[in-house]
Amino acid sequence: MLLIPCPWCGPREDDEFTFGGEADIPRPADPDALTDEQWADYLFMRDNRRGRHREQWCHTAGCRRWFIVERDTVTNEILGASTYGNSS
């Protein structure tokens, strides 16, 4: 079990949250400018990093806000949580 620090609600058990995969993969500004390979890379390819990993979580059963958690994928230690800019 993980104790996830929601930036708005405080630490809560992981069953209140939804995992949203790797963070920092913005949708390309002009998808039509990408080759099929580049677009497939955006759609399907993820790094699956060992160690520090920035990932998206949503406090589904709480405030319903998405935020970013930094987690060590080896130890599952949670190193921090941050909000998205301009998030309202």
Add this chain to the structure above:
Amino acid sequence: MSQPFRLTQGGRIHRDEPLQFTFDGRPIDAFRGDTVASALLANGVTLVGRSFKYHRPRGIVSAGAEDPNAFVQLGRGARTLPNRLATVTPATPGLEVRHVNAWPSLDFDLMSAFGLAAPFIPAGFYYKTLMWPRRFWPLYEHFLRHAAGLGHAPDAPDPDRYDHVHAHCDVLVVGAGAAGLAAARAAAQTGARVIVADEQAKFGGGLLSTSERVDGLPAPQWADAATAQLSSASDVTLLPNTTAFGLYESNLVLLAERLHTDQPDNAGAESGARVWRVLPRQIVLATGAHERPLLFANNDRPGVMLAGAISTYVNRYAVVTGSRAVLFTNNDSAYRTALDLVEAEVPVAAIADVRVDPDGILPAQTRAQGIPIHTGAVVVQAHGRGRLAAAELCSLDGAPLGTVECDLLGVSGGFAPALHLHAQAGAPMTWNPQIAAFAPQPSHDIHPAGAVTGQLDLASALRQGTAAGAAAAAAAGCSNGHTPAAPQAAETPTSDLKPYWLPPGDLARTKPQFVDVHEDVTLDDLRLSLREGFESIEHVKRYTTLGMGPDQGKLANPLATGVIAELLGRDPASVGTPRHRPAYSPVSLGAIAGRHIGELADPVRVTPMQDWHESAGTRFENVGQWRRAWYYPHPGESMHEAVARECLAVRHRVGILDYSTLGKIEVTGPDAGEFLDRVYTNAWKRLRPGRCRYGLMLGKDGMIFDDGVTARLDHQRYLMFTSTANAAPVLAWLEQWLQTEWTDLRVYLTSVSEHWSNIALAGPRSREVLAAAGTDIPLAREDFPFMTFREGTVAGVPARVFRISFSGELSYEINVPADRARHVWEALFDAGRSFGITPYGTETMHVLRAEKGFIIVGQETDGSVTPEDVGLGRLLSRRKDFLGKRSLSRPDSVRPDRKQLVGLLTDDPAQVLPEGGHVVDAPGRRRPLPMRGHVTSSYFSPVLGRSIALAMVAGGRAALGERLYVATLDDDRWLPARSCHPVFYDPQGARQHV
């Protein structure tokens, strides 16, 4: 019964509170404070079960959770629990106890013939033998199931209630013996929030069965005082009868608390139990140690017990477990048992000590009592049939030392730390040669204390416990600057243990010598496993079933490590121990399930019209968590007849549908139109207020994710309908884009699914019904055309009315506040009577929409279907970007042989195709038969008087009219059909525009 083995005084039992329970129907006298095991022993019951494989007679071995034999069935009927340990179950009035593993009875056991056959059923026997001939397997299985029984399940649903508790604390102390109580005291005095759990009914652990003193008090009295002091402290929670059975990631600890164990009316079983999910900041592990058994022939005979258990029964329960004892040891602790037995006036006929020169205080005191001590000596065989009668001794070099008559043989092979919880979490352990066992390594958040560290004496336990409790509290941020003084006990210098695994020379060949008493795994089985190449301890475990019983090999595994090491000539540290896994001891399924059963297993969502539907005799179907009206049969009507009647009513007159379950999301804000433009494939910004539009939502991969109508309520306000099952995923999807990518958009989403009920009127007379029910909305075609919406009142209730249609008929979807919906439903129904209004359910809805070729997301689509695939390419805007657009030009998305939506008309109009049926070009027995596609929807259409089906067929749109076949489960039966355009009824869409 007279309790012939009960001492007249001493012990921690309440002689003034006698009680009676039954064992296999026979009354057993006991006192409050007894366990089931201590009472059985006091009554001279030595046979409590038969062994798992050979059905050898077995007796009680221990006084705790490590016992391999003392599994019993408690209670009866619906309130019965198998696999409870007699050694930790408090004796209570009226308790019904039964043996679990003897067939047909304990005294006469048919299966013990297995014991005679033992040489023929070694480890691996099942793997090698019972697999063939294969046709005999059902026979084997029948026999094995009878043989393998470990108790039986309740014969009716459990009437008791089980709960889950979620708790946090600073320090969790597991085990309330000397170390645990000292730790809890030290932690509590800092103000830390402390939880203390112990599997026994009474706190104190080993303190309750020792004659030593703590801080000048007899140890049991000190335990009572410490417990009382803790229970009066604030922020300290004491949980007796509670087993910590699992330690998981992030130090989540699961505790099973057995409740009401002392209530007389519960037929003995725990009526209710609680599972605690505790997330402590720090853990003090004071779980003690388990005494290790020793190998000799027939070491499973009833009467062979752990030496420490003998002392516990004497000191704590005032029960002597035999009348003449022999002790066999490789360490000092059995000498304490010798002294306890002497005190209880049980003669000790001999002590066999593996060590040549035991020089501790206890051996000296024992020698002074005149007890014969054989040093450098071992027990090599137990004699006696149903019960121990004598022990055969010899010296370490194999010289016979004679046979000593006895009915009690106390063994002690040293102590193995109970590090199960620690090891479950994957925390490191190290081999400690001092005790010849693995011990836990402390970590920053787990603090072992007491016997679990390998330090077995009382003074060390008190010292370590105090230090661990203070350290844990400090690490949890609760220090008050001083560590309390540890309670004091006399130091007892001991001499070292001498590891002893295998009997000397050929004596290691006498049979049978049990390593795992519960699973009937013998020394020979281990040898066989190693000989066949299964040398890793995990392989040995799987090959022999070592440690796989409900006792989890608590006694067997520490012994097996040393035995395997010696057989292989390796260091025990490198042999290791099988992986420890939860649960530490059996936990009832009821406790694990908690309240999540029956109607609370999953929430049930109903609409405000639920009662009306029920009183109309509706059949319901589950759609996600919703209960939806499926169809409304008249008395005597089949489903087919009811659906046909409902369909024709909508096509010819008017029907009424409870469509409240549809997802509804309000999208508001200055950028709402821009937002919809991005998430829907078509254009929204120029939709005028008051108008509705059908939209398709795609995933990033271009595949259809959801569809539905969205209406523009006013300039900055839209109402989006989603499919019933997708309401939550769509909202989550939209929120994710708004919150993580498009944070500049001023858009706000509100789920209003439950606030607005939706009643659909459909059919040519629906306009007249709506008018008759009373509305201030002008209903003429030119005032309120198709795909628009109006606000007003319906039957006196404020309403949003949408002229949209999922049936292809003139239709109004009337949204009213949920708390007024029942009133509006009845008003519409009453107004419709003279027009022949007919309530219809989801089945009719599906038939009507299939006649019109309307897709259902999740039925025609499966996450691999694009808009073009279902013929909705016209909804793809070319002038703007939208989610999924780029994916639609990927090579795979434009393959001409993608599956496409077509209609199917069977040659036989009465033949309804099976949904999911595979579509092929021609029948054949060739495998694999190339598959063209599959049937997605299939119904009998009453208005067309024939069957219709929708299918996804590769390249199907370019070949409309082609001959196809649909496979059935019968290899020789193929259903011929022709493909067609997927709109079967009113292809021009004239009926919905009237």
